[in-house]
Amino acid sequence: MAGEKNAFSVGSKSYTAVAVNTAARAGEWIKSKLGEFANLDVKTSHHDLVTEVDKGAEAMIKKLILTYFPSHSFLGEEGAEPGADGAIKALEKVREQEYVWIVDPLDGTTNFIHGFPFFSVSIALAHKGEVIVGVVYDPSKDEMFVAEKGKGAYLKGRRMHVSHDARLSESLLATGLPTDKTVNLPANLRGIQALSPQVRNIRIVGSAALHLAYVAAGRLSGFWEIGLNAWDLAAGSLLVTESGGKITDLHGNPYELSTRNVMVSNGMIHDDFRKALDEADAVV
Numbered sequence: 001m002a003g004e005k006n007a008f009s010v011g012s013k014s015y016t017a018v019a020v021n022t023a024a025r026a027g028e029w030i031k032s033k034l035g036e037f038a039n040l041d042v043k044t045s046h047h048d049l050v051t052e053v054d055k056g057a058e059a060m061i062k063k064l065i066l067t068y069f070p071s072h073s074f075l076g077e078e079g080a081e082p083g084a085d086g087a088i089k090a091l092e093k094v095r096e097q098e099y100v101w102i103v104d105p106l107d108g109t110t111n112f113i114h115g116f117p118f119f120s121v122s123i124a125l126a127h128k129g130e131v132i133v134g135v136v137y138d139p140s141k142d143e144m145f146v147a148e149k150g151k152g153a154y155l156k157g158r159r160m161h162v163s164h165d166a167r168l169s170e171s172l173l174a175t176g177l178p179t180d181k182t183v184n185l186p187a188n189l190r191g192i193q194a195l196s197p198q199v200r201n202i203r204i205v206g207s208a209a210l211h212l213a214y215v216a217a218g219r220l221s222g223f224w225e226i227g228l229n230a231w232d233l234a235a236g237s238l239l240v241t242e243s244g245g246k247i248t249d250l251h252g253n254p255y256e257l258s259t260r261n262v263m264v265s266n267g268m269i270h271d272d273f274r275k276a277l278d279e280a281d282a283v284v
């Protein structure tokens, strides 16, 4: 069953095995660099620090993946022009390709720079626009979250399942603070203001990919954020759906690779969660 008939493997090398091994190697290397980030470079704002570590990790991941699958396309955060327009253009360039690896080499760069141990490597493989493999690796805790389309999502060999919190009042949510201060940040702050009295609590921990993995693992009931890019979401989106959760845009439309304003949940709270954001005028 070699070749392109099976969407999950080429020859004997499984896409998932390559994703897992690559994430582990990149994650270990990133961890070894904690504290060594003298060569700071600034992208679009001082909140968007990009280090040599991001670039080095992406180069390592790209080389490993393309060694196994030279005909595949690669979309990585560091290969795109800065800002939302750069990210949208970079996705447009590859979205028609059959197999596209979508990679955030270091999601949570700000945390990494500060030595705050909540950052991740996010690697997804999309086949004809649909994510079929998603891996998010947290090197600080040595946690590898792995999902394969139709085969479930796993952490340390155990199947993951989203939380059972049926009401907002029992829910622990997470969000992220958008870098756009004119429209997105005020909108999100309205969402936080409206939701915080309705839920158990809200966390803002700084790695979208890991927030999605935490929803998949049942550690968070839900998550939303405005202005994210394909590489922040692709791997985590499959972790969530394969764990029984739901991912949509803020209008409730199904997640696609182009989705930038996202909400994710255990499914049970999704409608109430969305209604609360809508009523707070937090939907952009």
Ligand code: 2AM
Pocket: 044, 047, 048, 077, 104, 106, 107, 108, 109, 110, 175, 176, 177, 178, 179, 206, 207, 208, 209, 225, 227, 228, 229, 232
């Ligand atoms: P990063 O660390 O890879 O940049 C935190 O709210 C989330 O937003 C992180 O996943 C972070 O990913 C992402 N993020 C940070 N700066 C961003 C920017 N300028 N545009 C889009 N996403 C950003």
Ligand code: CA
Pocket: 077, 104, 106, 107, 108, 231, 232
């Ligand atoms: Ca990111």
